[in-house]
Amino acid sequence: MGVRQEIDGGYWRRMNKTHYFISPLIMDNVSLQSCPATNPSMLNVHLVPHTxxxxxxxxxVDQYYYGDRNYIQHAGVQYxxxxxxxxxxxxxxxRFxxxxxxxxxxxxxxxxQDTRRIVTQLVNEGRLEFINGGWCMSDEATTHYSAVIDQMTLGLRFLNDTFGECGRPLVAWHIDPFGHAREHASIFAQMGYDGFFFGRLDYQDKARRMKTKEMEMLWRASESLTPxxxxxxxxxLPNGYNPPEGFCWDQSCNDAPIRDDPDLEDYNVDEIVQRFLNAAFYKTNHIIMTMGSDFQYENANLWYKNMDKLIKYVNALQAKGSKVNVLYSTPSCYLQELNLANLTWPLKTDDFFPYADDAHDFWTGYFTSRPALKLYERLSNSRLQTCNQLEVLGGPKSTSGPFGEGDSDTMSKAMGVAQHHDAVSGTEKQHVAYDYARRLATGWAHCEVLVRNSLAVLSGSESPxxxxxxxxISVCPLTESSQKFSMNVYNPLGRTVSWPVxxxxNGSLYNVTDSNGKAVDSQVGNYVFMSFKHICNIYDMKSSSLLPLLSVRWFYGLSPHISINSKSILVYVFKFLKVNFDDTTGLLSSLTNLETNQTIRLTQNFYWxxxxxxxxxESHQTSGAYxxxxxSSDPFVINKTAEIQTVTVSSTVQEVTQWFSPWVSQVVRLYEGHRELELEWTVGPVPIADGLGKEVITRLDTDIESSDYFYTDSNGREVLERRKDYRPTWDLKQTEPIAGNYYPINSRAYIKDDKHQLTVVTDRSQGASSIYNGSLEIMLHRRLLYDDFRGVGEPLSEPGEFFDGLVARGRLLLALTPPKMAADVHRPLAQGMVLQPLLSFQDGTPLANTKLEFSGLQAALPPAVHLLTLSQWDKDSVLIRLEHQYQxxxxETHSQPVTVNLQKLFSTLEVLGASEMSLGANQWKEDMNRLQWNTGTKASLPLSLSAKDPSPWEVTLNPMEIRTFLLRVRQL
Known part of the structure; x- marks a missing residue:
């Protein structure tokens, strides 16, 4: 056990299991030291007991843990x-x-304590091994990378805190998610994992890989990071995550046990041994066999008793010349043997979407299922980051202050659970979806107290x-009842933002001023959502220094503003954009970028x-949650025309309210000073009285020559090229021309040609495709009448507030640019959508001694740098992640190395020491020692060369690089 040297020459205290991580400068993970012996001259079959x-x-979650409601599913994790x-x-x-x-x-x-000692010994001996180690096994299609990193860190921290180095997982294990994202592989690699195993991939891809013995490969998961x-x-994995057929020995299984008494009539050892010997087909003389499945091992004796016999009788045949050796093992031990084989492995650079398990069974519906829960999870992620930041900046009084005891842990755990592959994915039963939402609400209630305490410290005001x-839905009791109030805007981004509010x-006699008493351009008037209300629109948040990171600014109402309403104006122009509507149909007809003098034809409508x-x-497969x-390949148009209900023109915003049907409407907005067009859609309740389930999309049709290519993000980070009816890895036989071309988008998608790029930024994860040249469609809502036979056992037909169906509302941001300029627009837009300013309100005007502005940074971060994480680690240290957000x-401007000085970041913290960690914050960076693999080809250099740190305190970020530091700090 070593001491840790800081970059300023000081030393970290000696660490042990009472602290948060053990940093061995000495040895490999204990699990590998205790791997069972194999026989190099035989086929070694690694049995991996798992649940x-x-x-x-x-x-x-609670019902599964306790074994409650077993009439739904027999499962009790504690047992x-x-x-x-x-x-x-x-x-x-x-092993297990x-x-x-x-x-x-x-x-x-x-x-x-006795049980804990026994478990710790099992972990230290490598007989109980933690694999993956995140709070959950996350979904890969509908999760945002920031939330994935958080939930992995949460789980890994507990394991390191509890078991030290022996508890550190070496292998990522995603046996159940429904398709696999390249960004997830990149995250796992940067967290120090040696390998990654999963169970599901497209049936055509699997058939090809089994034939060519390419079930194992090296995944190069970034085009920007240096290999x-x-x-x-x-x-x-050869059997998904189940045992081979006929070898399931759980109490939930029906396979025959091994009957090894030769005096009994139904002795079956020879039969079972022979059947087992026929199950091998991998590239090396090592095979992994998953021995377990969903919630198995509640009676572990059944499994182990039969596996003991299987090992005994198969290995006994070695005396008769058999070349098969069966052993208890783990994924990390299996992986070590593959690495020792020193073979050449195929290289993969794309991802594993979309996933189909049969010709007409594409798992692409869950990209959009439960759109309201998907949005709530995304907003909760933004709130958690704000909560974490304010806990750091407000100091100890944040968690125990004038408003009581608050914490960020409850929200962290709720968000960790929400990343599960049957949570934010939308593939759970309805009562479970309610529980996920309840957990997020409870987590935010704890964070609310913390935020109130912190803002009271930072502002000097303890007013409620x-x-x-x-x-x-335009409801806020305080603003609707008070004639004078102040609004606090907290911006969690490390750069200035312009954000519409x-x-x-109550009434229309309002004026809005900033913290210096200067008037802020605003508009007060009637607006239609679900009802008529007076709405105060505050768009110009850019006066003086804008909103630097973590700044606090108050606005309050005094006197009147007037909006202009007209239905005859169908051309809208501000500084950067011009929007045209068709006089006959009321639909969008064109979009112009006035900076670059570009115009495209743009028609947008809704279909199902x-x-x-x-x-x-052809198939009895239904549409369902998955x-x-x-x-049919041709959707039904909801209405060929849009009724223009309201037109508003002012100095801050121009907007058109479109009505398509009783259950579909939209507001098109153009903000002064903004380079994007906003489409705020409202869909629902989706009618089903006609007996038809509906998958609702919006489609953008343009004259961009996209030639069947389109582009989607991977978990909100790097962008991947997609092509209609095509897979880079195998020759696709397309059987579902619509569903088979859908991909997940977490923050954006775009189409482009040589001159134009149309980018769509979303507020949640959704499914998207480009079925026609120059077209981009995004699925917004789904209401279905049948289960799809993948286990959930009920149709996806969310009841909504009044049990007549869910109403979903969301926003799409459209940006038109030349392709070479596009990233400079859509990257900041996407980050701003993910990390939204938090609004809080106080009745009346601020007291005289209230501090009206605050910035937690000494200066705004460079445009290419994103503050991904700022959270309290322990009493004297904080965890920080800095990210280069460009590929x-x-x-041309921002895809260059950027240097940041760690000591000059924060205004309220003095940084005394820093040590770099793995992305998962469970290893010191210098101690990471991953297995190396041979692909038989020269590693292609990344598109930009890496730059080194110029000094100990100055850290350089290369494109797409995330660097994690533990900072020892003192509050100023």
């Missing part, structure tokens, strides 16, 4: 862990892996502060695909 424990799906620990003690050869830290954390807290920084060995949770107010009811002659399967060669 897959969904952190909510058919039952809630699984009890039983496994008991069985591991009976034979030192036995565990994945979901959210469950293990709960179980561990309930154990006696092997984002290289990750990746393997497809409220948060308006229902501004999306819309508030319901008729969801399959399973009565198609599966998207339209009955190599993506921007």
């Amino acid at each position: 897959h424990d969904d952190v909510g799906w058919l039952k809630t 699984i862990l009890d039983s496994v620990i008991d069985q591991l003690q009976k034979d030192p050869a036995r 892996i565990y994945v979901e830290t959210a469950f293990f954390y709960r179980w561990w807290r309930q154990q006696s 092997p920084l984002a290289d990750l060995f990746t393997g497809v 502060r409220v948060f308006c949770e229902n501004l999306n 819309r508030l319901p107010v 695909y008729n969801a399959s009811a399973g009565n198609n002659k 599966i998207f399967r339209p009955n 190599a060669k993506e921007s």
Whole structure:
């Protein structure tokens, strides 16, 4: 155990298990030291006992843990862990892996000291091994990279805190997610994992890989990062995550046990051994066999008793010339053997979307399922980052201050659970979706107290502060009842932003001023959402120094402003954009970028695909929570025209309210000083009285010559090229021309030609495609009448507030640019949509001694740099992640190395020491020592060369690089 040297020459205190991580300067992970011996002259079959424990799906997290409501699904995680620990003690050869830290954390807290000692010994001996280690096994299609990193850090920190280096997972394990994102592989590689195993990939891709023995490969998961920084060995498990057919010995299984008494009539050892020997087909003389499945090992004796016999009888045949050696093992031990084989592995550079398990069964519906939950999760992520930042900046009084005890932990754990592949994905039962939302609400309630305390410290005002949770439907009791109020705007981004604010107010006699008493351009008038209200629109937030990071600024109302309403003006122009509407149809007709003098034809409308009811002659597959399967390639248009209900023209905003049907409407907005067009859509309740399930899309049709190519982001970071009816890895036989061309977008998608690029930035994860040349469609909402037979057992038909169907509302931001300038627009737009300013309100005007402005940074960060993480780690240290948010060669201006001085970042913190860590914050960066792999080809250089740090305190970020530091700090 070593001491840690800081870059200023000081020393970290000596660490042990009572602290947050152990930094061995000495040895490899204990799990690898205890790997069982293999036989190099034989085929070694690695049996991996495991359980897959969904952190909510058919039952809630609590119900799964306790074994409640077993009439829904028999599952009780606490009994699984009890039983496994008991069985591991009976034979030192036995192994077990565990994945979901959210469950293990709960179980561990309930154990006696004696049990904890036993478990710690099992971990130290490598017999109980933690794999993956995140709070959950996250979804890969609908999650944002920042939330994925957070939930991984949460789980890894607990394991390191509890078990030290022996508890550090070496392998990523995503056996159940429905398709796999390249950014996830990049994240795992940067966290120090040696390999990644998963269970699901497209049935055509799998068939090809089995034939060519390419089920294992090296995944090069970034075009910008220098290899092997984002290289990750990746393997497809042979049986998904189930045991081979006939070898399931759980109490939930029906396979025959091994009957090894020769005096009994139904002796079956020879039959089972022979069947097992026929199951091998991988590239090396090592095969991995997953021995377990969903919530198995509640009675671990059944599994281990039969596996003991299987090992015994198969290995006994070696005396008769058999070349098969069966052993208990773990994924990391298996991976070590593959690495020692020193073979050449195929290289993969794209991703594993979309996923289909049969010709008409594309799992592309969940990209959009439960759109309201997807938005709530995204907004909760923004609130968590704000909560974490204010905990740091406000100091100790943030968690225990004038408004009581607050914390960020509850929200962190709720967000960790929400990343699960049956949570934000929208593939859970309805009562479980309610539980996920409840957890997020509870987490924010804890954070609200912390935020109130912190803002009281930073502003010097302990006046009551409220948060308006229902501004999306124009409801805020304080602003609607008070004639004079102040608004606090907290910006969690490390750069200035211009952010529109819309508030319901009491009457129309309002004026808005900033913290210096200067008038802020605003508008007060009637606006139609669900009802008529007076709305105060505050758009110009750019006076004086804008809103630097974490700044606080108050606005309050005094006197009148008037809006202009007209239905005859159908051309809208501000400094950067011009928008035209068709006089006849009321639809958008063109978009012009006035800076670059570019105009494209742009028509936008709403459509719905008729969801399959399973009565198609080609397949009985239905559309459901997972599966998207339209009955036809041609969607139904909701209305060929849009009724223009309201037109508003002012110096701050120009907007058009379009009505398409009783359940579809939209507001088109153009803001003064903004380079994007906003489309705020409202869809629902989706009607089903006609007996038809509906998949609702909006489609943008342009004259851009996109030639069947379009582009989508990967978990909100790097962008991947897509092509209609094409896969880079294999020759696709397209069987579903719509669903088979849908991809997940987490923050943006675009189409382009040589001169024009149209980028769409979204406020949540959604499904998108380009079916026609120059077209981009985004699925907004789904309401279905049938289950899709993937386990959830109920149709996706969310009841909504009044049980007549869910109403979903959201925003799309459209930007038209030349392709070479596009990233400079859509990168900041996407980050601004993810990390939105937090509004809070106080009745009356601020007291005389109130500090009206505050910035937590000494200066705004460079445009290419994003403050990804700022959170309290322990009493004297904070965790910080700085991210270069541009890809190599993506921007002529910003795709260059950028240097940041760690000591000159914060206005309220003195940085005394810093040490760099892995992305998961569970290893010192200098101690990362990953396995290296051979692809047989020279590693292609990234598009930009890496730059080194100019000095100990100055850190350089290269394109797409994230650097993680533990800072020892003192409050100023």
